[in-house]
Amino acid sequence: MPNAQQSYLNNLSSEFGRGWNRFWFTPAAAAPLGLIRLVFGLIALWWYLSYIPDLAFFFGPQGIINSPTVEQWRGPYPVFSIFDWPQTAASLWFTYWLGLVVLVLFAAGLFSRITSVAALLVVVSLIHRGPMLAQPMEDVLAMVMLYLCFGPSGAAFSLDRVWKRRTTSRLEDNIAAPPSIGANISLRLIQIHLALLHFGMAIGQLRDDSWWMGRAIWGFISKPESGYVDLTWLSDHLYLLNLWTHGIVVFEFAFALLIWNRLARPILMAAAVLVWGSIGLVSGMLAFTLVMLGATLAFMPAEWLARRRSHEAL
Amino acid sequence: MPPSTVPTSDDDPESRLSEGVRTFISLLLFVHLFALGLVFFSNFEGSDWDSELLRRMKIVVRPYLYPLWLDRPYHYHLTYAEPLDFDHYIEVALTPKGSSESTIIRLPEDDLGIGLRRQRYQRLAWHFARRTESQTPDDLLPLTIGAGLIKQHTAARAQVRCFRKRPLFLDEVRAGASTEPPDERLYAADVFFLPGNALPQLNKIGEARDVAPVKRPSDSGSQGPPNRESQKGSSSGAGDRAAPLRNPLFPNANSARPASAPPRSPPTEK
Numbered sequence: 380m381p382n383a384q385q386s387y388l389n390n391l392s393s394e395f396g397r398g399w400n401r402f403w404f405t406p407a408a409a410a411p412l413g414l415i416r417l418v419f420g421l422i423a424l425w426w427y428l429s430y431i432p433d434l435a436f437f438f439g440p441q442g443i444i445n446s447p448t449v450e451q452w453r454g455p456y457p458v459f460s461i462f463d464w465p466q467t468a469a470s471l472w473f474t475y476w477l478g479l480v481v482l483v484l485f486a487a488g489l490f491s492r493i494t495s496v497a498a499l500l501v502v503v504s505l506i507h508r509g510p511m512l513a514q515p516m517e518d519v520l521a522m523v524m525l526y527l528c529f530g531p532s533g534a535a536f537s538l539d540r541v542w543k544r545r546t547t548s549r550l551e552d553n554i555a556a557p558p559s560i561g562a563n564i565s566l567r568l569i570q571i572h573l574a575l576l577h578f579g580m581a582i583g584q585l586r587d588d589s590w591w592m593g594r595a596i597w598g599f600i601s602k603p604e605s606g607y608v609d610l611t612w613l614s615d616h617l618y619l620l621n622l623w624t625h626g627i628v629v630f631e632f633a634f635a636l637l638i639w640n641r642l643a644r645p646i647l648m649a650a651a652v653l654v655w656g657s658i659g660l661v662s663g664m665l666a667f668t669l670v671m672l673g674a675t676l677a678f679m680p681a682e683w684l685a686r687r688r689s690h691e692a693l
Numbered sequence: 694m695p696p697s698t699v700p701t702s703d704d705d706p707e708s709r710l711s712e713g714v715r716t717f718i719s720l721l722l723f724v725h726l727f728a729l730g731l732v733f734f735s736n737f738e739g740s741d742w743d744s745e746l747l748r749r750m751k752i753v754v755r756p757y758l759y760p761l762w763l764d765r766p767y768h769y770h771l772t773y774a775e776p777l778d779f780d781h782y783i784e785v786a787l788t789p790k791g792s793s794e795s796t797i798i799r800l801p802e803d804d805l806g807i808g809l810r811r812q813r814y815q816r817l818a819w820h821f822a823r824r825t826e827s828q829t830p831d832d833l834l835p836l837t838i839g840a841g842l843i844k845q846h847t848a849a850r851a852q853v854r855c856f857r858k859r860p861l862f863l864d865e866v867r868a869g870a871s872t873e874p875p876d877e878r879l880y881a882a883d884v885f886f887l888p889g890n891a892l893p894q895l896n897k898i899g900e901a902r903d904v905a906p907v908k909r910p911s912d913s914g915s916q917g918p919p920n921r922e923s924q925k926g927s928s929s930g931a932g933d934r935a936a937p938l939r940n941p942l943f944p945n946a947n948s949a950r951p952a953s954a955p956p957r958s959p960p961t962e963k
Contacts, residue, residue, distance in 0.1 A: 403722060404715060429809040436845075443841030448833060456759040503762050511820045511834070512813045513762075515769045521762035560709055564718070571726065575733055576767045583768030590770075594863065598772030601860035602780050607807060614866040627771075658771065663807040 407563035408681035409556040412527070413488070413535025415569070416495070418673040419523050420486025423502055426520065426666065427482055430505065434475060437509055439468050444509050452510050461500065462508035478505070488537020495532050499524045519670040522572055530565030531556065535684075569677035570638075578635035581628050590628055593621030599662040606661045623657070630654045638678055651675045728754035733767055777826070780858040781818035781879075783838065787848040795852070798842060821855045825880045832882065832895050839884025840893035850885040852898070854878055 430437075437444045446463065461478070465471035478501035484490060485498035502524050506513050533539035534556035589595040597620055603609040613620055630650050637643040651672060659668030710718075731754055735747035758764035772778045786795040801814035821834045839851040856876040881898040 399719065400715065404710060406709065426809060433810060441841060441844040443838045445837055445841060448837040451833060456756050458760050506762050512816055514812060514816050518762065518765040525761055579733055579767035580769050583770040587770065587773040589774045595772055595774055597863050598774030598778050605780060605807065611861060611866055614863055666809055
């Protein structure tokens with residue numbers, strides 16, 4: 380029996396090791412990562428630009444969110460924010476425009492290895508300058524921006540790629556960015572984090588009666604001035620309200636657990652468009668919808684992009 | 694083949710990196726995922742699912758996660774249709790020096806369209822409401838908002854108020870009897886500077902609310918109990934459930950939570 384136990388433990392550890400290595404260290408195509416960089420670069424730019432009308436109002440020398448308040452809000456944890464330095468309106472705007480240049484370069488995919496880290500710094504700095512303004516959208520944005528630093532996010536859909544294609548004579552470099560372990564690690568981290576987020580949302584929702592009763596979605600509909608569409612007519616169709624509410628919870632659980640299955644993936648990605656799109660329309664949280672759908676691209680099979688790009692190359 | 698990967702000639706993962714490098718990266722990944730797991734499982738603080746061990750362990754990983762904005766509650770419930778999920782806004786009445794007429798500033802402004810800016814102001818108002826309604830209320834936001842606006846407008850004083858907008862109630866909309874009562878005032882305080890003092894001062898106005906707390910907008914009696922409090926006495930419809938049993942692990946716990954009760958402590962983020 381001890382031999383059998385030892386053999387089982389040996390098998391367990393070697394199988395786990397092989398599985399771990401296969402999961403994390405198999406080279407993956409960089410195209411999906413490049414696409415996510417492009418999408419999140421544009422979202423980050425939009426989010427950053429939306430601060431222009433209120434930047435001085437919030438964070439200026441006489442802003443309504445002053446530094447002592449923010450320090451108190453942050454608590455004892457060390458936080459680095461480039462927006463903590465400016466003491467004058469001019470220096471605040473200078474820092475802001477500098478950050479904008481970084482985000483433009485990141486979105487365009489120029490010097491991506493450097494600009495991805497710099498863009499993360501800019502985004503997280505602005506979030507930490509006004510943590511009481513941050514919403515779930517910023518949580519997902521910061522998460523994906525972090526993981527984009529770990530892989531070659533500029534290897535596709537980028538000016539870096541255009542530059543490389545012009546300067547290289549190797550045929551294979553002209554067709555597609557080579558697979559890399561860094562791309563796989565980045566994509567895997569986004570995937571795991573996103574699945575965890577879906578699971579957490581479903582659990583969070585099931586903590587309350589309104590989701591069990593199938594009426595929670597009325598919480599959004601009941602504020603028609605906050606959403607893009609007025610669906611108050613659904614009050615006469617309780618079954619539709621129930622279906623929608625339960626559908627969201629079922630989708631979130633299914634996404635967290637079944638997205639790892641290759642056959643279920645296309646269905647769940649299509650469902651994500653439906654669920655997040657509908658929530659964005661009724662709640663007005665368009666930015667949250669976009670970051671959730673953008674992060675879902677991490678599950679996009681690389682073959683989808685490879686097929687399209689090979690057609691383009693022909 | 695794992696998802697999102699393409700086959701390569703040297704697809705064997707073990708042939709691409711040395712064992713030492715793989716071990717090092719694996720260790721970093723494990724630490725990161727462990728920290729994330731802690732955040733995930735400890736973000737139910739204040740609920741019955743709270744674990745002292747997880748909370749204490751989370752303190753260790755917070756200095757790593759917080760600067761990266763990863764120490765977040767990932768259980769966004771989107772909405773519970775509870776009062777804290779309603780829309781809130783902040784109103785500041787600024788009184789210029791040497792005048793008694795005040796100017797009203799509303800955050801977010803009424804005509805601010807749907808979008809990131811409006812949501813940012815609403816988030817600020819949400820935090821304002823959350824902190825003033827918590828079991829340990831504080832005046833951090835009214836103070837900083839009032840003081841900032843006094844400086845921006847060189848005013849003498851500011852009265853900072855926080856309001857909750859009443860949503861449409863399902864039963865009322867179904868009955869075609871929707872009314873528009875005034876918004877509920879949650880908080881009001883005067884903010885001012887004393888001569889020679891750089892720190893703003895605050896005087897709270899009236900602890901009682903202007904309007905009684907409202908119920909949840911999805912509550913109505915046709916499909917289930919209007920709220921948990923009435924559920925105790927209900928014996929009809931989909932809400933026909935037995936009275937909640939006490940959990941033997943939590944002898945003092947009672948799952949019944951009236952709809953008008955203050956939010957969970959600490960209130961969950963959306």
